[in-house]
Amino acid sequence: MKYDFTAIEQKWQQKWLETKPFTAVTGDESREKFFGLIEFPYPSAQGLHVGHARPFTAMDIICRKKRMQGYNVLFPIGYDAFGLPTENYAIKTHTHPAKVTHDNVANFRKQLHMLGYSFDWDREVNTTDPGYYKWTQWSFLQMFKKGLAYKASMPVNWCTRCKIVLANEEVVEGVCERCGGEVIRKEKSQWMLAITKYADRLIDDLDDVDFINRVKIQQRNWIGRSEGTEVNFGTTAGDTMTVYTTRCDTLFGVTYMVLSPEHPFLEKWKERIANWDEVAAYREEAAHKSDFERSELNKEKTGVRLMGVNAVNPANQKEIPIYVSDYVLLSYGTGAVMGVPGHDQRDWEFATKFSLPIIEVVRGGDVSKEAFTLKDDTGIMVNSGFLNGLTVKEAIPTMKKWVTEQGIGHPKTNFKLRDWVFSRQRYWGEPIPLVNCPKCGWVPLPEEQLPLLLPEVDSYEVTDTGESPLAKMTDWVNTTCPKCGGAAQRETDTMPQWAGSSWYFLRYMDPHNENALASKEALEYWSPVDWYNGGMEHTTLHLLYSRFWHKFLYDIGVVPTKEPYAKRTSHGMILGEGGEKMSKSRGNVVNPNDIVAQYGADTMRLYIMFVGDFEQAATWSPDAVKGSKRFLDRVWNLAESAGESDAVTPANEPIIHKTIKKVTEDIDNLKLNTAIAAQMTMVNELSANGCTRGDLRYLLLLLNPFAPHITEELWETLGFAKKSGKLCCQAEWPVFDQSKTVAATVDMAVQVNGKLKGSISVPADSLEADVVKAALEVDKVGKALEGMQIVKTILVKNRLVNLIVKPQ
RNA sequence: GCCGGUGUGGUGGAAUAGGUAGACACAGGAGAUUUAAAAUCUCCCGGUAGCAAUACUGUACCGGUUCGAGUCCGGUCACCGGCACCA
Numbered sequence: 001m002k003y004d005f006t007a008i009e010q011k012w013q014q015k016w017l018e019t020k021p022f023t024a025v026t027g028d029e030s031r032e033k034f035f036g037l038i039e040f041p042y043p044s045a046q047g048l049h050v051g052h053a054r055p056f057t058a059m060d061i062i063c064r065k066k067r068m069q070g071y072n073v074l075f076p077i078g079y080d081a082f083g084l085p086t087e088n089y090a091i092k093t094h095t096h097p098a099k100v101t102h103d104n105v106a107n108f109r110k111q112l113h114m115l116g117y118s119f120d121w122d123r124e125v126n127t128t129d130p131g132y133y134k135w136t137q138w139s140f141l142q143m144f145k146k147g148l149a150y151k152a153s154m155p156v157n158w159c160t161r162c163k164i165v166l167a168n169e170e171v172v173e174g175v176c177e178r179c180g181g182e183v184i185r186k187e188k189s190q191w192m193l194a195i196t197k198y199a200d201r202l203i204d205d206l207d208d209v210d211f212i213n214r215v216k217i218q219q220r221n222w223i224g225r226s227e228g229t230e231v232n233f234g235t236t237a238g239d240t241m242t243v244y245t246t247r248c249d250t251l252f253g254v255t256y257m258v259l260s261p262e263h264p265f266l267e268k269w270k271e272r273i274a275n276w277d278e279v280a281a282y283r284e285e286a287a288h289k290s291d292f293e294r295s296e297l298n299k300e301k302t303g304v305r306l307m308g309v310n311a312v313n314p315a316n317q318k319e320i321p322i323y324v325s326d327y328v329l330l331s332y333g334t335g336a337v338m339g340v341p342g343h344d345q346r347d348w349e350f351a352t353k354f355s356l357p358i359i360e361v362v363r364g365g366d367v368s369k370e371a372f373t374l375k376d377d378t379g380i381m382v383n384s385g386f387l388n389g390l391t392v393k394e395a396i397p398t399m400k401k402w403v404t405e406q407g408i409g410h411p412k413t414n415f416k417l418r419d420w421v422f423s424r425q426r427y428w429g430e431p432i433p434l435v436n437c438p439k440c441g442w443v444p445l446p447e448e449q450l451p452l453l454l455p456e457v458d459s460y461e462v463t464d465t466g467e468s469p470l471a472k473m474t475d476w477v478n479t480t481c482p483k484c485g486g487a488a489q490r491e492t493d494t495m496p497q498w499a500g501s502s503w504y505f506l507r508y509m510d511p512h513n514e515n516a517l518a519s520k521e522a523l524e525y526w527s528p529v530d531w532y533n534g535g536m537e538h539t540t541l542h543l544l545y546s547r548f549w550h551k552f553l554y555d556i557g558v559v560p561t562k563e564p565y566a567k568r569t570s571h572g573m574i575l576g577e578g579g580e581k582m583s584k585s586r587g588n589v590v591n592p593n594d595i596v597a598q599y600g601a602d603t604m605r606l607y608i609m610f611v612g613d614f615e616q617a618a619t620w621s622p623d624a625v626k627g628s629k630r631f632l633d634r635v636w637n638l639a640e641s642a643g644e645s646d647a648v649t650p651a652n653e654p655i656i657h658k659t660i661k662k663v664t665e666d667i668d669n670l671k672l673n674t675a676i677a678a679q680m681t682m683v684n685e686l687s688a689n690g691c692t693r694g695d696l697r698y699l700l701l702l703l704n705p706f707a708p709h710i711t712e713e714l715w716e717t718l719g720f721a722k723k724s725g726k727l728c729c730q731a732e733w734p735v736f737d738q739s740k741t742v743a744a745t746v747d748m749a750v751q752v753n754g755k756l757k758g759s760i761s762v763p764a765d766s767l768e769a770d771v772v773k774a775a776l777e778v779d780k781v782g783k784a785l786e787g788m789q790i791v792k793t794i795l796v797k798n799r800l801v802n803l804i805v806k807p808q
Numbered sequence: 809g810c811c812g813g814u815g816u817g818g819u820g821g822a823a824u825a826g827g828u829a830g831a832c833a834c835a836g837g838a839g840a841u842u843u844a845a846a847a848u849c850u851c852c853c854g855g856u857a858g859c860a861a862u863a864c865u866g867u868a869c870c871g872g873u874u875c876g877a878g879u880c881c882g883g884u885c886a887c888c889g890g891c892a893c894c895a
Contacts, residue, residue, distance in 0.1 A: 214812055218890065221811060226894075245895060258895095301893085327893045337895045345809085346893055416894050536889080610833075612821060616814080617888080624820065627833045633848090665824090674822065677832035684832090749828035754876040756828055780862095794875060796827050804875050 003636040005600030009709040013113055021729050022067075022118040024074035026510070026522050034071040035526050036063040037505050037565070039534040039542075040078040040125075043104035044085055048111040050590045050608065050620065051582070055533050055571045057605045058614060058672055060117045062531065064705035065667050067118075068733040074526055075118055076508035078125035079105050082133075083497040087428040091460045097428045101128055111592060116601050116708050118728065123511045127500030132507060133430045134451035135517035136500050139549065140422075141433060141444045142556055148194045151442070154421055156466070158186035164462040165425040184288070188466065190423040191432060191493065195548045199223050199415045201562075202547055211568040212615075215539050222540040224416025229400050230334065231409040233257060234312040235322070237269050241311055244333030244414055247343060247375065248403060249395035251315040252384040253361035255351065256339040258303065260328040261286035263335045266306075274307035279324055286326040301327055301350045314408045315385070325350065333414055342367040359383060362392055420545065422496060427460045427469040429494030437481035437488035446482055452490075468492045501542055502549035505529050505564065517558070524560050532565040535573075543568070569670060572617040574608070579619045590620050602707035603629040609672040609706065631676075632710055634683055635703065639714045643692035652695045654743045655685045660736035663702045672706075679703055693718050700727060701734050742798070749800040750775040752784040768795045775801050 016022065038059045041052055063075040081101045090097040105126065112119065125132055143149045157166040161181025171183050195202075203223050206216045228246035235241050241257065259265060261283045266273075273279055282304045303325030310319045327346055328337050341351030341358040348371035351358055358367050364379035365372025372379065374392070381387040386402070387395045403409035423432070433445040433452040445452055455476040457469050470492040471477065481488040503517065509526040510518035534543070550564040575581060576588025583589065595604045607628040612618035643649075648656065659682040666675035679702060686695055697720060704711040704727050715727040724730060746764050748771065750757050757780040762771055772793055775781055781803070788805035795801050 214890095217812060221891065224891090224894065228895080243895080247895080325893095327895090329894070332894045340895090344895065346895075349893095414894075416891090540890085610820090616821095619820070621820065621834070624834045631833085637848095673820095674832080677822070680832055747828085751828080751876075754827095754874090759828065792875070794827090800827050800876090802827080802875055 001640070003633055003710070005602065005632075005710070006597075008713045009114075009116065009596075009601050012709045012712050013116060015726075016116075016118070016728075017113070017121075019726075020120075020122070021726060022073075022075065022120050023122065024076075024120045025072055026525050028072045031070055031072040033074065033526060033530075034063070034066045035074045035505075035528075035530045036066070037076075037508075037529045037532040039538065040080050040501070040504060041108060042083060042085070043079045043081050043101060043108045045089060045100070045104055047104075047107050048115075048592055049582070050574050050592055050595075053115060053592055053604065053608050054574055054614070054618075055535075056112075056117060057115070057608055058571065058670065059531070059533055060605075061609070061672060061705040062667060064118055064708065064728065065664075065733060067728070068701065068704070068730055070731045070733075074123075074508065075120060076123040076125070076511075077112060077117070077119040077121070078123075078504055078508065079108065079127065080497065080501045080504070081105065081126055081128040082429045082495075082500055084426070084428075087426060087460055090428070096456075097460065098128065101126075114596055114601060115592065115605065118708070123508050125504055125507045125511050127430075127504065128428075130451040130453055131512075131514070133500060135507070136430050136495065136503070137433045137450050137452060138447060138517065139503060139553065140430075140495065140499070141447065141450075143193060143552060144434065144442075144444055146552075146556070148197065148552065149422065150192055150194065151189050152192050152419075153187045154190045154192070155185040156188045156190070156425075157183050158466065159183050165466045186466070188423075188425075190421050191491075193420040193422045193548075195420045195545070196415055196417055198548050198551055199225065199417050200413075201551060202417075202544065205547075205551075205563055209563050209568070210566060212570055214536070215543070215568055215570060218536075218539045219544055222417065222544065226414050226416075228412055228414060229403060229409055230412040231314065231338065231403055233314060233338070235309055236312070236319070237265075237272055237309045239265060239268070241265065241322075241336055242334045242409075243336045243338045244412060245338060247340065247396070248399040248409070249381065249384075249387060249390075249392055250340040250343045250361050251313070251338070251399060251403075252387070253340045253342045253359045254313050254315075254320065254338045255341060255357045255359060256320050256354075257311045257322045258325050258328045258337050258339055258350070259306075259322065260330040260335045261324055261326050262330040263324070265336075266324060269306070269309055272308045275304070279304050279306060282324060289326070301325065301346070301353050303327075303350065303354065305354070314403075314406070321356075323350075323354070331418065332416070341371065343371055343373055345371045345373060347371065361387075420498075420548075422499070423493035424496050425462055425466055425468045426494055427454070427457060429496065430454075430499055431470070431494055432491040434491045435479060435481055435488045436491065437484060437486060439486055440481055440483045440488075442491075443481055443483045443488070449482075454494075468494060470494070498542060498545045502546040503553070505532075505546075506553075506559065523558075527559060528561045528563060529565045531567045531569070533569045533571060536570045539570075569615070571614055572612075574611070575617055575619045577620060577622070582620075588620075590622075595625065599625060599629045600632075600709070602632055602710050606631065606676060606706055610676045612673060614670045614672055631680055631683065632707060634687065635699070635707075635710065636714070638683060638687055638691065638699075639696055639718060642696050642718070643690065645692040646694045646697075647692060648694045648698075649689065649692055651689050652686060652691055653740050655682050656695060656698050657736045657738075657740040659702060660698065660734045661738075661741055664733070664736065667705070676706060679706075698734050701730065701732065704728065746798045748798065750778050750781055751800060751802040752781060752805060754802060755784075757781045757784055764798055768793065768801075771795060771801050772803070775803065 036059050038056055063073045067073045086097045086100050089100055157171050159166050159176040159181050161179050176183055203220055203225055226246055228244055229248040230242050230244050233241045270276055303323045306322045309322055311322050312319055339347045341347040342360045343362055360367045361384045362372055362379035363382045377391045377393055379392045381390045381395050400411055431452045431454055435443045437443050455473050457473055460469050463471055477490050479488055479490055506518050510522035513519055546564060551562060553559045554562045580586055607625045610628055659678050662678040663675045700711045700715050712727045715721055742764050745761050747759050747761050749759050758778040760774045762774050787808055789808045790803050790805050792804040
């Protein structure tokens with residue numbers, strides 16, 4: 001019979017749909033649980049991409065193997081469906097985004113079935129479902145009540161031509177992605193979440209989780225913890241000017257001070273500043289620079305000296321000038337810095353440009369040429385009073401202590417991480433369940449009024465003033481205050497896409513619960529996620545946000561673990577032919593539907609795993625797909641020609657056990673490409689040796705997670721199903737016998753002075769003397785030994801023997 | 809600039825702990841089968857020299873440690889990703 005993959009795949013997908021063999025059972029204490037998680041897809045109109053198939057297939061393999069090992073596996077799927085592309089599509093086609101979402105989800109679901117993933121389909125979630133976003137809103141309200149949500153004026157991207165607010169992704173090289181118009185920064189009052197309050201824990205708790213290192217490093221860098229000192233400088237205006245520094249050891253080297261253009265002291269000192277016009281003009285100019293321009297123009301330092309106000313260095317009481325310059329950011333530290341041109345490159349550039357004195361306080365470099373910035377033991381303090389003679393390493397704590405004792409400063413930790421801007425001026429997101437009352441301020445909706453549904457609107461276009469489309473719905477906006485009953489207005493901004501995706505894995509644990517985001521029992525049973533695989537691009541946003549969200553839920557007693565994910569791995573991208581990113585414009589996009597139609601889902605799954613190291617980027621090759629199909633053809637043929645016996649052929653035992661070992665370990669280590677290679681080797685050997693049904697049984701068990709349809713079919717045709725039921729339900733992952741992985745005789749390499757001379761075949765675990773004896777009989781060894789004497793032999797068991805010789 | 813990652817045949821990629829470099833595939837070549845093609849099967853396939861046996865050489869580059877280095881150490885180069893005036 002021919003390997004008719006289309007019929008076979010449809011047959012088994014239908015059976016799985018009917019019999020639900022992949023159902024996870026909450027509360028089953030008879031088995032260990034395993035929660036495998038993939039990043040739920042955004043249901044775009046383009047449908048599933050091969051980029052989805054790689055991580056999805058890998059986790060499916062892991063979960064299918066875990067099930068066969070006897071675990072109670074939760075492998076769920078859902079859709080992260082709020083967001084901009086759907087909204088833009090809705091605007092363009094005048095279709096309701098809910099309708100667009102519904103159609104796209106239906107298409108995704110079909111494609112996911114087509115690839116044979118073993119999801120528990122009864123636990124599907126969708127972030128746009130009111131039953132789901134009720135709990136997103138509920139979580140937000142808890143944060144609001146705990147004071148973690150607050151309003152602040154933040155810059156937004158504003159397209160001057162479309163007159164709308166843009167997301168960062170919509171701004172490309174400083175212009176609007178859609179119309180090419182100029183994008184400027186505009187201040188807007190926005191909801192913020194105080195993720196920075198969790199900054200320390202988000203760093204420290206990384207020590208307790210099993211995340212691949214690059215994820216941990218990237219998160220640590222992003223949070224950017226820095227231990228330094230705040231130092232107070234007096235000013236001739238009477239105010240105390242506080243700066244943050246990591247190099248308090250260089251205090252004696254301060255020759256000027258800098259305020260950021262937005263610093264409140266400028267306004268305050270208006271009357272004292274003799275050149276106010278000049279300062280005001282500089283501020284105006286800085287305000288009009290976009291982020292893009294600021295980073296573009298960061299080579300040349302600019303600034304203006306404040307005439308009429310000076311600062312006083314608390315270390316030596318010297319009076320020094322104050323400047324305003326946009327190389328100092330208001331959003332980090334105190335918005336003011338001390339200028340140490342001798343030992344900070346930016347300060348050096350600034351001082352050089354404005355002809356300010358450069359004082360060397362750490363000897364070790366040449367401060368007339370460049371700043372000397374090393375802070376190890378190579379520099380010695382000079383010109384620094386009581387610090388003279390110390391190394392920088394010693395001087396930092398000494399100065400920190402002195403500053404604290406003198407009452408002019410204190411140690412301080414700062415973070416690069418900023419609070420989370422939680423407002424979007426868009427329609428297709430969760431409404432923020434708050435009401436603004438002129439008397440009571442911002443009042444949360446009572447929980448029994450959740451979910452606060454998205455109202456129907458006529459147009460999804462943002463208003464001319466940049467308000468969300470919801471602002472036009474006056475019937476919806478105008479409401480009564482839940483507290484005082486007076487007239488009040490609803491918040492019209494919606495939540496960002498990151499909101500719903502911050503906790504979706506919790507909903508999988510108990511997806512239909514109407515009284516809580518999930519029951520205590522389900523949360524206790526399934527937490528934490530055992531293994532979460534996803535893209536590196538989500539490391540600093542989604543992954544960090546969801547850890548924060550989870551820690552908050554932990555603090556209010558909702559979830560039982562302080563970290564959501566026990567383990568995190570990451571896959572590499574699938575590139576198109578030529579090694580370039582797949583994109584419509586390049587025309588190198590591979591559609592999984594085409595591959596499945598041509599070769600079948602099993603081939604698709606196998607190839608996407610075989611293509612290369614899972615963690616590295618890989619290039620799609622249409623030719624190489626054929627190799628995976630050929631392999632399955634050979635498996636099919638092997639099954640047709642297999643001997644009737646259910647016993648294992650002794651000659652096949654070593655390869656069977658070697659393969660069990662390799663495949664089992666490789667799946668656990670995500671080395672899926674070599675797990676497949678090992679199975680190919682096994683099939684090649686079984687073909688050469690001849691094999692029985694009993695031999696093949698092992699192959700089917702090992703191959704099932706990778707190619708679930710063909711193996712299920714062969715399991716049935718070879719008669720195993722009659723005895724023990726469906727293959728995917730076998731709690732019988734093969735266990736290898738180490739003693740059987742070694743063949744009776746082994747090939748060993750023979751070297752003379754480390755150079756390969758040949759190989760010998762000897763009984764496994766032979767003694768050194770026997771191996772050397774056999775080695776001496778190799779022709780080339782004899783030749784190499786002429787006129788030599790053996791001074792030493794090195795034996796690596798079952799692998800190699802090296803004869804060390806020297807002239808006689 | 810800072811922080812990660814990667815460099816191996818024509819191609820994708822293998823190589824627990826330093827131990828036969830190139831597993832497993834793709835492409836290519838030769839042959840078998842076939843009226844023919846496809847499919848399938850067998851063999852070859854890093855480079856140089858040689859009919860061959862064989863010898864030398866080879867994991868980005870330079871040096872080191874070791875009986876032995878793709879792997880460890882020091883230095884250099886190239887490419888990819890992230891952050892970027894974070895004081």
